[in-house]
Amino acid sequence: MEQATLDEDDLFGEAAAEIEESIEEHLSAARAELPDAKTVWEAEADNVLGVLNSLRASLEVADAEDHLREAKKWYSIGSRADAFEDQAAVEESIRSVAEVIELIESLHEDVGTLTASLPQLRQALQVDD
Numbered sequence: 001m002e003q004a005t006l007d008e009d010d011l012f013g014e015a016a017a018e019i020e021e022s023i024e025e026h027l028s029a030a031r032a033e034l035p036d037a038k039t040v041w042e043a044e045a046d047n048v049l050g051v052l053n054s055l056r057a058s059l060e061v062a063d064a065e066d067h068l069r070e071a072k073k074w075y076s077i078g079s080r081a082d083a084f085e086d087q088a089a090v091e092e093s094i095r096s097v098a099e100v101i102e103l104i105e106s107l108h109e110d111v112g113t114l115t116a117s118l119p120q121l122r123q124a125l126q127v128d129d
Contacts (some may be wrong), residue, residue, distance in 0.1 A: 016083035022074045023090060030067035030097050034104065035059060052115045059108040061101050068097055 039058045043051045071094055077083075084090050 019074050019078040023071045026067045026071035030064040033064035056111045061104050
């Protein structure tokens with residue numbers, strides 16, 4: 001019976017390592033899907049609406065969200081199995097990516113509001129032109 005326990009411990013150790021590896025792979029993929037700083041800072045457009053449309057397009061994070069969800073799924077399994085050597089570090093990595101995605105989503109919404117409102121403002125200001 002002792003041999004079976006050793007085999008199970010080895011298998012559990014391998015599974016735990018694979019879970020952590022999967023989480024890190026998904027978090028890396030999520031980070032890779034985030035826009036880079038240059039993309040959100042620099043814009044080429046003829047007017048403000050063009051800049052806003054460009055910015056809004058650069059703030060798409062659906063693929064990053066998908067990878068974050070997968071990382072959270074694997075984290076949930078690993079957490080319940082108490083499989084992490086440093087659970088706080090894994091949690092912090094997930095939290096860090098999640099916070100950036102939340103910020104980008106919020107900004108995407110704000111830019112969308114401006115993009116939708118700006119033509120109305122322009123029209124209202126052109127009444128006397």
